[in-house]
């Protein structure tokens with residue numbers, strides 16, 4: 001080690017350039033040591049700038065950075081991190097190279113209207129986008145040939161505050177590309193690449209931003225250019241912003257524009273994967289290209305189909321975009337001419353009954369008609385989708401409808417909170433120490449985090465590692481409980497800080513009391529997700545008197561942390577928020593129920609890590625998969641959920657709690673009543689007694705056994721490494 005040698009100016013420049021390179025690749029968002037470097041550069045900046053590495057680098061002057069790098073310990077850690085980054089980027093022995101080498105030259109092009117990568121780039125509205133982000137991160141980890149396409153919404157998704165009337169209000173902040181890990185896409189001469197798409201009577205020009213997600217580029221299209229009319233410039237203003245005209249134009253931009261950009265960049269995708277129907281117009285652009293080569297529509301459409309894949313994400317009606325005949329006529333004029341289709345023929349592509357002139361154009365229908373394979377996102381959702389779309393396949397029974405399922409997952413390393421990563425890393429380095437001789441000349445006084453754990457990420461995604469959770473010699477109940485306590489404490493303190501900042505909900509008198517909100521010892525139940533009404537956020541408060549009783553139980557207290565956004569136009573969802581916020585302020589639940597504003601990836605991570613129980617009570621079978629519960633597993637938080645989506649596959653009787661059975665009640669009212677009742681029963685008869693069943697040493701042994709079971713059975717299954725491998729082998733590779 002050259003720890004006490006002064007660095008030369010050249011060496012320092014290499015490190016400062018390296019840090020900029022690192023900040024420009026989202027890889028750092030799933031690499032703990034990188035985050036620690038940026039955090040250490042400016043701890044307060046890190047917090048105030050919301051964990052934004054680029055912004056922190058701008059905050060610290062060049063001079064300071066160079067001086068700081070003269071600290072040999074810091075410089076050596078920076079060098080270590082850059083070494084890991086370069087090794088990651090250059091890795092040759094990837095799963096993708098070994099199992100899907102053909103995709104390296106002709107990659108998967110993955111189209112998604114939203115991507116959720118990190119809290120500093122809020123261009124996702126919810127689970128769909130977070131899933132897309134996790135898909136991309138795992139595609140990178142696995143070394144798959146993969147590019148993503150989406151839009152650069154410069155105001156992103158809305159930020160939420162709750163006003164005096166407990167009503168959600170929305171505001172938007174402008175994203176600054178300079179402070180984000182994105183670069184304008186330029187051509188060989190250094191000029192921005194420009195493409196255009198036809199919308200109604202106009203030619204709309206767009207540029208693109210490249211976001212580096214490890215080894216995978218994601219391109220975000222952007223129409224905010226002076227040559228466009230103002231309303232076209234605002235096509236890429238907000239996630240799902242505006243009316244249905246904006247919506248269809250955003251979708252034309254995404255689908256058609258996305259294909260044009262890839263062509264312009266010389267990218268030759270072998271498959272086009274549509275994450276939801278929003279991108280389905282891509283099929284028509286590819287068909288148009290083939291027709292320009294002289295093929296008939298029928299032939300071109302059929303050939304296009306062989307390259308397209310479609311994942312449907314929801315059985316909820318509103319989740320399937322439908323556009324009126326008039327709107328299609330207005331917006332897609334030119335397209336129809338190019339495809340040599342008349343209006344009714346064009347409309348038929350998006351209709352279940354092609355000749356029904358009253359039927360609107362449905363993006364899901366187009367996507368299903370023009371893909372060689374389609375899937376739902378859990379076993380139950382696959383079945384529900386086959387039933388839902390059987391109408392498109394006359395002559396086939398429901399079982400024969402060609403929609404399969406690939407269950408969703410999460411990108412483990414990206415979701416795991418710091419202390420948990422450190423915990424597992426310590427465990428893993430303990431294994432590799434006992435199983436391998438120390439490296440020659442290894443310095444035993446080195447920080448544990450500098451000790452490389454060989455293949456730490458693939459270890460962490462291996463079932464064998466998680467199976468070891470069942471072994472008390474590997475992890476003791478004592479240390480597991482200590483970890484759980486630490487995570488709960490962090491969440492409680494995070495919540496108190498947030499509630500203090502939310503401010504207006506506390507009167508001056510309460511102000512000093514915010515540190516008494518919530519108890520670090522109480523059974524903590526979390527609920528965080530979009531406030532779509534089918535998710536029934538306030539269900540548990542239907543039996544308010546009984547809930548107040550269990551919350552106030554001195555021996556066995558229970559508390560609730562809620563968070564989530566309602567869609568700006570969803571007043572019913574906003575009423576749910578209003579009800580819960582009201583209860584948190586004006587009922588006997590005060591201090592035991594809190595609502596954290598502005599749910600996002602950061603809030604989600606705090607909650608799934610710190611809660612003891614993750615509650616999910618959607619109206620079955622409308623939760624196609626759900627992924628937030630998967631994020632709970634690796635932190636030792638247990639699911640308490642309706643047997644819908646992924647949980648119907650994940651729950652095995654020993655690894656969490658189930659609400660309701662595997663059947664469908666007759667009416668929605670009946671379903672809500674039964675589920676509410678059952679939720680309360682499971683909570684009071686199973687969850688609370690198990691959590692407070694402590695032995696002489698104060699440990700909740702049966703609870704911890706469930707935590708172990710959850711880790712061993714759920715984590716290796718419900719992650720995007722498994723999911724992307726499944727997409728690759730069943731969908732992406734030529735058959």
Ligand SMILES: *Cc1c(COP(=O)(O)O)cnc(C)c1O
Nearest residue numbers: 126127529600601604626627628
């Ligand atoms: C994981 C996640 C979701 C998805 O949650 P579900 O419970 O599956 O609906 C939504 N929003 C954010 C910010 C998330 O991190």
